[in-house]
Amino acid sequence: MNSTNAQAYAKVVENGVQAVETVKELRSTGYRYEDVFVLAHNQDRTDRIAGTAAAKEIGIKEEGMFDSLANLFRSRGDELRAKIVSMGFTDAEAAFYEKELDLGKVLVIAKTS
Template identity: 75%
Template sequence: MNMNSKSYVKVVQNGLQAVEAVGELRASGYLTEQIFVLAHNQDQTERIAETANADEIGIKEEGIFDAIANLFRSRGDELRAKIVSLGFTEMEAAFYEKELDHGKVLVIARQLP
């Protein structure tokens, strides 16, 4: 678990735990547009986000240029770029991307500016 000035992240073991973590964040006052889920597999990310009523990291968070660049990046590079777009450092992004490589799921809550 990490908190920086912009985002909070919780690493969970699976989609069920991610749904529970999203529910806890929502109960503590976060809005749907502030809660993101991220798994190594894009299909899994989409399924968890839909089930948990959370967002996926997209153009709004990344910016148009990073979103386009992600079309040409490896999945690992894309995941790190998405994590950095929410305010984490490159080093933190590398750590969390390794967690995703091991099948874990990230639940990220971002404070609105």
């Protein structure tokens, strides 16, 4: 499922290799480094893919201080949904994407500046 709204574009891919390819495609269409994010269910996997793809991870700047602190006490699923919502997606979209991440897929998000 792809989603396009006023805040961001998202694409679910099967693995890290496809995530890297998707990030490259987004860059070739004009998205800047600071506008492209990757997210996987496992934080270590997110770190590795973001480093390889030269993409960002969703952090305090995107989430805000309150949600970032709250994530310390949330389950990983709740944390992932909060991160996705902070990027401009609805709760329903976040739930869908989080389920895809549970299956081992990777989410690539591009924010519009």
